[in-house]
Amino acid sequence: MKAKIHVYLKPGVLDPQGAAVAGALHNMGYDEVTAARQGKLIELDLTGDDADTARKRVDEMCSKLLSNPVIESYSIELE
């Protein structure tokens, strides 16, 4: 099984990387970009085939390691 985890900054947390991306795109003439945010995508390959267990375990990995609750949220997709 594969888990795709999307980790992104919580609303209200300053995102220096996103701001730099937006700024750079503007400088290049892409004026249609009104905002940019940058997050992480973590893909895990997992053994086992019980989706419920996998989701529970991956959720745990996210809260214990893969995201920092002070600044980040996450979402999980299983494939």
Add this chain to the structure above:
Amino acid sequence: MKAKIHVYLKPGVLDPQGAAVAGALHNMGYDEVTAARQGKLIELDLTGDDADTARKRVDEMCSKLLSNPVIESYSIELE
């Protein structure tokens, strides 16, 4: 409109981040994880509502700025 861009390392390119994440998860007892990869997720807010134009422009942004064609690939999703 929103564009979600996923930038990931080309297959075969060393992914030190992914390897370190897999190692840490193992140390924490998550033995079901056989591999981890880490990529970037960039979200853009866009004005305009022509999806074709948007896709073409975002594709251009990806190849010119948002990804490094030497080692990375990308995919685009429009919402």
Add this chain to the structure above:
Amino acid sequence: MTQYAEGITAEIVKEHGINDEEYAVILERLGRAPNMVELGIFSVMWSEHCSYKSSRAHLGKFPTSGEKVIQGPGENAGVIDIGDGQACIFKMESHNHPSYIEPYQGAATGVGGILRDVFTMGARPVALMNALRFGAPDHAKTTHLVSGVVAGIGGYGNCVGVPTVGGETNFHAGYNGNILVNAMAVGLADTDNIFYARGAEPGQPIVYVGSKTGRDGIHGATMASAEFDDQSEEKRPTVQVGDPFVEKKLIEACLELMATDAIAAIQDMGAAGLTSSSVEMADKGGIGIHLDMDKVPQRESHMTAYEMMLSESQERMLVIMKPGREDVAYDIFKKWELDVAVIGETTDSGRMVLTHKGETVCDIPVAPLADDAPKYERPYFPPEARAQLNAKDIAKPDHMGDILLKLMSSPDMASKAWIWKQYDRHVMADTAASSEDPSDAAIVRVHGTKKALAITTDCTPRYCFADPYEGGKQAVAEAWRNLTATGADPIAITDCLNFGNPEREEIMGQFVGCIEGMAEACDVLSFPVVSGNVSLYNETNGVAIPPTPAVGGVGLIPDMDQRAGFGGMKEGNILLVVGETNGAMGASVYLKEIEGREDGGAPLVDLKTEKLHGDFVRGQIRAGRLTACHDLSDGGLACGAADMALASDCGIKLAHEPESTVPMHGFLFGEDQARYLLAAEKEDAIAILQDAKAEEVPVQVVGLAGGTAITVNGAHPLELDRLRAAWEGWMPGLMDKLVEAAE
């Protein structure tokens, strides 16, 4: 004899960079046609990068031995004796092509590679330097390349925790299509615990440690030796990615292993990875080698023996252990969470035998791979001599302050703080002077002692282009001078010889000229070459880079309390110039920036004078007579004075004698060699002048410290605030134009 083995064609042989004569030698040596794996192995071992086939004939001209030399060229790095049972181990290397293709990873892996050369020998790396050459500031690619290279050097060095303490940066259109990224690493070891690639005997286990092998950089070695053309973009996937975290663990684990007595020989996997590391150890030990490719730690599935042997995956080492001691390595490398595997053993066959999936995939004698590698005496002709150019031949400008401002904010002279602020310069807590400090060389304390290493990198490509022989001499002399100006005893150099295509006679002429000039300087200054690297084929579409023999010099400061910098000048100090000023203007910064010309001969370097003046200055430093000391080079006296004024936050009143035969602009901006600018209290200045007279060293009073501006004969003022803003502002101004996303 069949000409080609199954599946191999003339085309494939050619793609491996092996020409007809070379292929004929292989056929003769093997007594049969090589298979694909064997061809690949010959290809990398006989590439310019590994075999030095164009350069070996001339590298022998360097003096390489001396009282303090423990190991000269031929091992992973050079080793010098710094007393008290301690040794300094150092080397410089290029990563030019990879950095042009992928600046971040190219530069980062360059740093990783040079660090491995140094800790392979048992040294703890203590300092990094970088010598960078970029294209014209306004060239389309320049800012992108600067940004990526600097981030890559910092990204790697900062993470492994070795301070990047200094370097040099030039911009010139001659590097538009071929930037130069030369990195130098310096380490410390005990003289009785140095490790070599030689020393293996038959019957010893071969242990692979570090990262897994992937398909990275296959053909990297041949790529580094091939000329660039418009199709180079296609070679992109061969660039490797570095992992400084693994390197850090590898350093610690190797040093831990080296503290045991379990190692017979050790070699890092650099260019041509497993191939060159195993062949070199086999060759130096005069033995054979058997590797079981199934045991090689692999990152990807279905790797072929060819791929594994040619892979340039980073952060890997090969260790030949004493029999029965494998466990020692396993314990240490497991603790550091690194891969470790016994992948073969040494034999007495003198052959390199590889097995994979039950088959023998390679069986060739070791000797021809290493010793019998082709060696070329390439034809060359020296470039036409250029006439000297003196300030007298050049129109005198109106306002010297304006000229000085322009020079100090020109690309080569402006502050490089934008670069070095991205480097951790203080980690390890032994840095006493780095890029930010007013010191002609970086100074790194020998941990726990009052001794310090002085380290510099130098080369003036303008001079080498004008006159390879004088330019080569000058590069070595300037390195020697920079070390001297801190109070250090210069000991030895490493070098990185960056040139164009050696198959062109004029390029080969530059190469030979530079080497002969360097060799003479090394000889007269007792400053031998202990390690180095050659990078040829630095050309794009037939246009070669300016000849750039970068020199990395190392010296020793016996007592940290007896050293000098150029930031201590005080109001009322007398300024003195050691050495004669004649107004040499050929190939000078003044000529380029003010007159827009790059002609004229390089300034002449008289090595005996160089030595006399340097020894004099060092004596004055040790006598504690100087408040500031700076060697004079690019931009002459005025630019040296400007450096001193900015660093000391004190103005300088320069005095040019109107009846002098040297015109004012020659006095201020001439680049005559063997000169130093000293600042001293009045009584000390008198003593210096007396000593100078006794020792027949020309020393001239040129001005007085004071005020908030630099003036000449009370006129031509340049306020320090204005100067500082321009000097500091140039590079941020350039880089702010860059549009780039975050990593």
Add this chain to the structure above:
Amino acid sequence: MKSAVIVFPGSNCDRDAHDAIEKVTGHKPAMVWHQESDLPEGTEFIMVPGGFSYGDYLRCGAMASRSAIMPAIVAHAATGAPVLGVCNGFQILTESGLLPGALMRNAGLKFVCEKAKLKVENANTRFTSHYEGGAELIVPIAHHDGNYFADADTLDRIEGEGQVVFRYGNNPNGSARDIAGITNEQGNVMGMMPHPERAVDANHGGTDGLKLFESLLGSA
């Protein structure tokens, strides 16, 4: 005072921390490997040094804060004993929840190494008692992720409680309210981005970090 320096595989200021502590106390601190689960008997002061504990992959300090030794450090802090995290150590302490807030990528996005101007905001902590309140110091910084973030309520609270110990004179990384170093509520755990251990010797170009160790450890 018995001290311990925690060593992660990518720590690179561990030796510097060791030497600074030894210089001030005259005693060598124990070097404790991250895979240990106990601290040496009698440990009083713990220093979590700078570096790139796990390559700083994922998030700086994230993986280190989940390592085997961490529960022992948390338990030790709970007894009120002093714990100091410098640079990566600060990141590890915020990641482990011992200190509030988070350290994000520098606002300028680049790694910054410079001799930073600092102001002592609170000289009434066990880490700063030898300084004068409001003293200006020069202490080197070297980091890529030193941009201190916390939500407005947290910031107000830590300001109000005197938990902000050091502020930058010239904000190098975008930190909220110029914050360079903070303590926990109890005042026994401190994190700071600048490296006091790189300013304890005249050859470092300054000794402004010395008093921090002296406050904490007393002179030898």
